[in-house]
Amino acid sequence: MSGAFPLSRTTDPASETDRRGILAAPGFGRFFTDHMATAVWTSATGWHDRRIGPLAPFSLHPSAAVLHYAQEIFEGLKAYRHADGSVWLFRPEFNARRFARSARRLALPELSEEDFLTSVEELVRADEAWVPTADGKGSLYLRPYMFASKAFLGVRPADHVTYSVIASPAGPYFPSGVTGISLWVSTEYTRAGRGGTGAAKCGGNYAASLAAQTEAQQHGCDQVLFLDETGGEGGLEESGTMNLCLITAAGELVTPALGTILDGLTRDSVLALAHEFALTPVERAITLAELRSGAADGTITEVFAASTAAVITPIIAFKGRGYEFTIGTGAPGKHTLALREHILDIQYGRTEDTHGWLHRVL
Missing domain, CATH: 3.30.470.10 (Aminotransferase class 4, branched-chain amino acid transferase, N-terminal domain)
Known part of the structure; x- marks a missing residue:
């Protein structure tokens, strides 16, 4: 063609x-x-x-x-x-x-x-x-x-x-302001398995997530958090429509490694920008146990989701069967908001595009 x-x-x-x-x-x-x-x-x-x-x-x-x-x-x-x-x-x-x-x-x-x-x-x-x-x-x-x-x-x-x-x-994804969302940790449903279509952007992945999204809403949460095939205290994967990122007290920006999750554009952009915000980008497995203990002892200070539609969405609370916990003070974190604003500034031409990411059409 x-x-x-x-x-x-x-x-x-x-x-x-x-x-x-x-x-x-x-x-x-x-x-x-x-x-x-x-x-x-x-x-x-x-x-x-x-x-x-x-x-x-x-x-x-x-x-x-x-x-x-x-x-x-x-x-x-x-x-x-x-x-x-x-x-x-x-x-x-x-x-x-x-x-x-x-x-x-x-x-x-x-x-x-x-x-x-x-x-x-x-x-x-x-x-x-x-x-x-x-x-x-x-x-x-x-x-x-x-x-x-x-x-x-x-x-x-x-x-x-x-x-x-x-x-x-x-229009703006958050018309009333960026306040943060809560995620339901699903142990009933998994998003994808090894060798499946998790890394592909296909409708079947999203159709299969709808039951889990409904479950999240029934428990008073905005979105679902999927775990890997091990379930329970298994590895974090991604939200229903967004990649997951964590910021630690040690200055790391951690996100689950690729394989069974979508290679998100905003996720990739955040990893590339991390050093500009004095953060070290890390791609590795993260367990639910690590998230829960890190939220409790303060070693995990911020959590956010990344997507094209919402850019960066602060995650301030998690809920699962028999437990719930907040991240930090329960408000969007400073790194989360700074990364969000910087990406938006690049997209709208308000700051220099040092990465060559913008592509002019008109």
């Missing part, structure tokens, strides 16, 4: 009045822009029919493989408007490489980094009016995804696949 996604503009765009009303309070994932990127892959011809066209429903045969065997993957990244009106992506190459890795794991065709970037860039250019103003609060969330659109029943890789990118304006 070549790099170009030619544009065919919609004849029925949202009115300026409607768009302004949506951008004033977009929430997250509630509204969508006027266009979408699409491309098709078949085993006979490879990638073709690439385009940017009007946002429209897909027409799928009831036997489409994705509906029966969940052969699909997705990504999530954002476009940010800077004070001078320009529009930038944050580390989109990372998303492109992870998308390719997820495709290999789900036996889907790989999309080149160039084609991934081009499809995202051209959609942002087509729907530039939907990128929120440069107030440092809103962004345009982009969702590239790929699914098996072949009509057949049978457990084998599909030979007809559809790729698409849609966009959704997003």
Whole structure:
């Protein structure tokens, strides 16, 4: 597939009045822009029919493989408007490489980094009016995804696949301020096992987390914390939608090692920034027993979660069967808030991008 996604503009765009009303309070994932990127892959011809066209429903045969065997993957990244009106992506190459890795794991065709970037860039250019103003609060969330659109029943890789990118304006993840969340430590459910799809960004992982998320809410918690296959006092993995990070009194920034968890972009960025905040980045196994004892004796001073949607989310309390405990004073920690602000400052162009992470689109 070549790099170009030619544009065919919609004849029925949202009115300026409607768009302004949506951008004033977009929430997250509630509204969508006027266009979408699409491309098709078949085993006979490879990638073709690439385009940017009007946002429209897909027409799928009831036997489409994705509906029966969940052969699909997705990504999530954002476009940010800077004070001078320009529009930038944050580390989109990372998303492109992870998308390719997820495709290999789900036996889907790989999309080149160039084609991934081009499809995202051209959609942002087509729907530039939907990128929120440069107030440092809103962004345009982009969702590239790929699914098996072949009509057949049978457990084998599909030979007809559809790729698409849609966009959704997003407001601040914490409209009332960053106050911190609580996690329910699940011993009933595990997120992934060795050799499974834990490192891939596929819908099945998230569907399987919903029961655990419901369990967390029933116990008065905001999100779930998954443990590894050993359960009980086993190793920490990640939250339902976010990677987990701990800060110790000794100045370490500790996060569970990769393998059965998602290689998160924000997690990776935090590890790269750690030294700038006098923290030593460490990737290793962390047990629930270590978390509980560290919270009790003060050797673990802060805990936060990292994701594209929320950037950095302070975690201030944990609850499990027969116990609960807080982290530090029960308020967001200073390193957590400083890392969050620094990443946001880079994304919105308020500080120098010394890592070369920003990618200009307009």
